[in-house]
Amino acid sequence: MKKLALGLKSLIMFLLIPITLFSQKDVKELSLMPMPENIHLNAGKFVLDKNFTIVLNTNENKLFDAAYRSLKIITDRSGLYVLSQFPLIQPDVKGKGIVINVAEDVKLELGIDESYQLVVSSDKIRIDAPNTFGAMHGLSTLVQLLDSDEGGYYFPCVTIKDKPRFVWRGLMIDISRHFEPIEVMKRNIDAMAAVKMNVLHWHLTDDHGFRIETKSLPKLHELGSDGLYYTHEQIKDVVNYAYERGIRVVPEFDLPGHATAWLVGYPELASAPGPYSIERLWGIFNPTFDPTNEDVYKFLEIFFKEMTELFPDQYWHLGGDENNGKQWNANPKIQEFMKANNLKDNHALQNYFNVRLDKILKKLNKTMVGWYTDEMPDLEKDYIVQAWKGRTTLYETAKKGYRSLISHGFYIDLVQSTEYHYNNDPIPPDSILTDEVKERILGGEATMWAEFVGPETIDSRIWPRTAAIAERLWSPGAVNDLDNMFDRLDQVSLQLETYGLTHIKNYNMMLRRIANNYNIEELKNFVNAVKPLYTYSRDRPHIFKSYYPLTRIVDASLPDPRCARLFNNSVDLFLAKETIDIDNYKKVKSSLEIWKENHERLLPLIKSRPILNEVAPLSEDLSKVAVIGLESLELIKENKKADPLWVTASNEILKAAAIPKGEIEIAILSSIQKLFARANK
Structure with missing residues (x-):
């Protein structure tokens, strides 16, 4: 039971987004990325049922295939059994469900019109576009709009007019x-x-x-x-x-x-x-x-x-x-x-x-x-x-x-x-x-x-x-709210797994391989708090060759780890208020307590898996700076003055922790430093 209790205290709270049911969502709460140029959220919703289908005004192959892929994604996410497996071709574009009306088929080339209009009402969804490629963008937006509540799966009623800001958007x-x-x-x-x-x-x-x-x-x-x-x-x-x-x-x-x-x-x-x-x-x-x-x-x-x-x-x-x-x-x-x-x-x-x-x-x-x-x-x-x-x-x-x-x-x-x-x-x-x-x-x-x-x-x-x-x-350039972007990105990241991406699932797989164990809780607690070193700095401790393995902690760790970002946000929110915010205080303290104890719990695995030797010092650094974070947190909460000897000793620990090891660095260190600086104020 003790082990189970420790497991329940893991950093999972930073990997899950709380889900709140809204009778009517705000535009910013829609999981859309990229955000459309013009969007108006209307009252009501289009509820999916077995009669849901997609109706096209043309039998053009690209559009048919895109509509079929979208229908498959919608039914896979909802688990809904629909009567029509494939889109329907009806030139008069009459039908219940999604109606897609495309003006013409054009060659894919630089500068084509990629605009579309999407209207979702309670009984019909309509996509109008000048060509197939604009209609595809409309379908991509619609798939992202799929939502659910206690009544089932639905699309919120919206009116969207959209087109790209730039004509070349590449990878x-x-x-x-x-x-x-x-x-x-x-x-x-x-x-x-x-x-x-x-x-x-x-x-x-x-x-x-x-x-x-x-x-x-x-x-x-x-x-x-x-x-x-x-x-x-x-x-x-x-x-x-x-x-x-x-x-x-x-x-x-x-x-x-x-x-x-x-x-x-x-x-x-x-x-x-x-x-x-x-x-x-x-x-x-x-x-x-x-x-x-x-x-x-x-x-x-x-x-x-x-x-x-x-x-x-x-x-x-x-x-x-x-x-x-x-x-x-x-x-x-x-x-x-x-x-x-x-x-x-x-x-x-x-x-x-x-x-x-x-x-x-x-x-x-x-x-x-x-x-x-x-x-x-x-x-x-x-x-x-x-x-x-x-x-x-x-x-x-x-x-x-x-x-x-x-x-x-x-x-x-x-x-x-x-x-x-x-x-x-x-x-x-x-x-x-x-x-x-x-x-x-x-x-x-x-x-x-x-x-x-x-x-x-x-x-x-x-x-x-x-x-x-x-x-x-x-x-549009005016779409630049960072907090809202991250809220939407977290949801869209999950949706991207639908397309076979491994950016989420391979994280655990690689850690299991490193650990040679199903239980990766302590290892994950550590890796959630670190990030790879800036790439141009990676070749300094080693001379890399193209056939070397890409299976170490630096390879499994994430460039912008969500867990660390959410912790850093909680610290910023805690420090931004003149009075103590108990909710953020508890969030910050809970994570720091886990990191404080994590190195000791991770040591048996480190000793048995030599691939972890290079990051062992950073694991210890993480626990040490977590202690400083906790001590700083209490000084701030109690409005007490820091002991000068503690300040000096903590400064040295923070400096040492800032040195990368195993080509990774502590992603939450800047927030610990902020807490430490406030405690010394």
Whole structure:
């Protein structure tokens, strides 16, 4: 019974959202993400029963399939047995249930009208859209609206008029550094569609792997992939899968740097003699294509022509970042070429290379996208620049006439907070940009670089934070209430599991594997309070290789742990009030008491599982700072003065606890420091 009592005191209170029944919800209580542009909540509800169905005004396949998927999600969540398994086709759009009216079928391309109107009344639901893709967004909103009470499952009566703020709302997934199976790509595409993202930027080549079957140049995938690549059929399958969900696939073939995997099979195209081998370390490497070699352009034209069979979208990304120029500087032939052609530096030489590539792409009816390098490009103005080094480059390229995307502030691989990403508005309210310049800012992309993710962990690094980025790129800039966003995000995160995402369930699975035990309560109490170290700092204690396992505590821990966030919020609320808030006091105290005792309870597992040795000191630090938190809490509550000796000793403990161990850090430490500072006031 004693063990059971301890179990009931676990941090589960921070992992559950209290559910309150409302006779009439407020708009902010709807679990919508992204929040629509215009929404009005009406009285009443549409109650589901066995006669529920979806009626379409067209037999267009994409719409039919989207409606079927939505119907399946609704019935799976509600457990409802409906009489009609499939949507119905009725050109007069009469029927009880959901009626979807689409004006026309259009090609999926940049800038199409993605708007929709959704009206839910007590006896009918209607979605009107100019095309299938707008109707899909309406269905995504409707699925999120599904709710329940003691009377059953229902949709609240609403009137929604919605359209995106930005036309390019993307997610970049790097599958070169760590390869991802097809099922990983598909479940993330489903999740993207659920939050109205519309571009999958697929980073397919880099120093660590060339991931596409290339029949005309077979040594690319045969020698540059370790056997991990997608066949033509698999690529077509994923591209079609995304298209059917309103998502364009933009491939990235990184050039002229990040080119090691290309050059393993074709070293004669490099700027320095080979041989080359696939990179196993992380970093920026020297191998670079030789822009003075005419065979390079013939080779790339053959390659690009074959890729047009796989990637129909107009826009292709050709990388262009992080060319260190060392091979170019050391090659006398290249230096002579630069002098002869008045190319003053490596930036000018790379611009020459890009101009040549742009001509090849234009022959194939493709438009180039590239990462911003260290200087402004000098290309035709249809070129799209992706800004990753700072907001200034986004604005400067737009002012120069280039269309631009922002990824700076959306680097989700860096495991930064949801709040940080959500506040990263491409065009903030105080922007002084002209309307003409604003029009050139197409949107942005979350970027999932893959040094430290594999199939088990990639979902937890992308989601749910990317849903907040999706809202930033879809919803009006005035939608920026952080507390409300987190309330909605917590619910939407649960809903995303419907699409097969593993961002929640793999957390427990990985901890069970580490513990080799069904009982992970103490381990979970610890990991709930920590977070991975900022990614650029992870390679300092170790030299990582691409084949190392991604199964440690740092890999299982979450970038923005919900438990820690809720604890931190409770501390802020407690400290914000002049009088003692007993409810928040009890919440904070309860968690601190658990963390105080947790290290001693976790020690037997640590001693039996060597994989935990590296985090044992941080587990002890957590218990020590919890003690300081409890002592500070009581000093504040009793309005007592802190003993100077206690202050000095506690300061040293807090400083030591701020040092990361095992590439993780204490996510609640800042709140303990706030309590400590108030106790010393």
